[in-house]
Amino acid sequence: MSAATTVVRRHAALVLAALLLAGAAVAFWQADRVRDTDHVGNHAVVDTDATTRVQSAVASALVRVFSYDYNDPAPTEQAADSLLAGQAREQYDLLFSALEEKAPGQQLVLTAQVQVAAVKELSERSATLLVFLDQASQRASDEESAVSAAQLSVTATKKGGDWRITGIEPL
Structure with a gap:
């Protein structure tokens, strides 16, 4: 394996890791937003x-x-x-x-x-x-x-x- 291939793979791995972290951050933000909102429209379930x-x-x-x-x-x-x-x-x-x-x-x-x-x-x-x-x-x-x-x-x-x-x- 050449040095150029190794550098490209490292950069691809870093980009992939950055995308995964960004996706996780968005998912956590959405989950927190959903928890803060009352989405229970059917009170028969909770009241x-x-x-x-x-x-x-x-x-x-x-x-x-x-x-x-x-x-x-x-x-x-x-x-x-x-x-x-x-x-x-x-x-x-x-x-x-x-x-x-x-x-x-x-x-x-x-x-x-x-x-x-x-x-x-x-x-x-x-x-x-x-x-x-x-x-x-x-x-x-x-x-x-x-x-x-x-x-x-x-x-x-x-x-x-x-x-x-x-x-x-x-x-």
Whole structure:
């Protein structure tokens, strides 16, 4: 190997080492910058208190709006007025207008129970949940009862400190 080849290799090694050091410095600078910035947009991952609050609010709301007694429909209507908004309210009105027509003749009572409510995404003002809901129905007219299960994707929006359900999608 000639002296010129050895010098070229040394220079190439020095240039390569300098490039690697510069790359490492940029990588450390970027990593430090990322650590200093809050990149956690999904608070469900890190804020257990907020996650628990939205789970409780949505579960309670669903139980109230999906429980119905033909003898006294007012509590269900009041719950829908205060706990549903937007598309969820429109869907609910369509569903329950048909129910209200048939319920007195069947003497229908519905009882909802949330089995599981898991928060998929949570921000300061909105949440998306996966909910497993059971609804027991009892008809006094023929003494029949049944339980049906539903899996729902529920969207909630926080307004004035309270969570309102704005979307319900059966899965």
